[in-house]
Amino acid sequence: QREPDASVWLRATPRLTLPDVPQAKRVAEALSGTRCTVELSSDxxxxxxxxxxxxxxxxxxxxxxxxxxxxxxxxxxxxxxxxxxxxxxxxxxxxxxxxxxxxxxxxxxxxxxxxxxxxxxxxxxxxxxxxxxxxxxxxxxxxxxxxxxxxxxxxxxxxxxxxxxxxxx
The missing domain is CATH 1.10.1040.10 (N-(1-d-carboxylethyl)-l-norvaline Dehydrogenase; domain 2)
Structure with missing residues (x-):
């Protein structure tokens, strides 16, 4: 949720879902160990x-x-x-x-x-x-x-x- 000061309030755990392609795997690797979970989907x-x-x-x-x-x-x-x-x-x-x-x-x-x-x-x-x-x-x-x-x-x-x-x- 965007706040008036342009910050963002996340009410849930950060999660990113990407297509299961080689480029997305690089993103998943880059975010590994951060607070953002990355999931790859075949659909x-x-x-x-x-x-x-x-x-x-x-x-x-x-x-x-x-x-x-x-x-x-x-x-x-x-x-x-x-x-x-x-x-x-x-x-x-x-x-x-x-x-x-x-x-x-x-x-x-x-x-x-x-x-x-x-x-x-x-x-x-x-x-x-x-x-x-x-x-x-x-x-x-x-x-x-x-x-x-x-x-x-x-x-x-x-x-x-x-x-x-x-x-x-």
Missing amino acids: FISLAWRKLLQNAVAGLMVLANRRAGMFSRPDITALALAYLQEGLAVARAEGATLNDSVPQEIVDGFHRAPADLGTSILADRQANRPLEWDIRNGVIQRYGHAQGIPTPISDVLVPLLAAGSEGPG
Whole structure:
């Protein structure tokens, strides 16, 4: 979680997951013995898409200007699950192997999180900095359109996040 002084508050143990390729093994060796665990994955695409889905649904926090506690609302939970289902369809079309349970698991993670948990994109919005909306949310819309998958929730969220980041207004 990015703090106002530009420091980062890690609420979990530092961990980096990389694709199982020779270059990543060099990174793992370089970080050996540090406080950061490095894991190599043969199915990195699935892990990356799962993380992307988690980051994308955090975009709802930006639009509501609220922290993780907002996910305790049944209407927000329903919206988050619908958005995650949309993203899951895109992720699978792009080659990710993710179970049907992933959307619920992600939402359950927000339900278990401290109510005051923020995200870097929310901190950026509250500090009036540009948002990482395109790499978190725009990618789902773009890949969905390219795959012919309807993205009705993305088609609403992405323009709102872009306008919140770049204006005008």
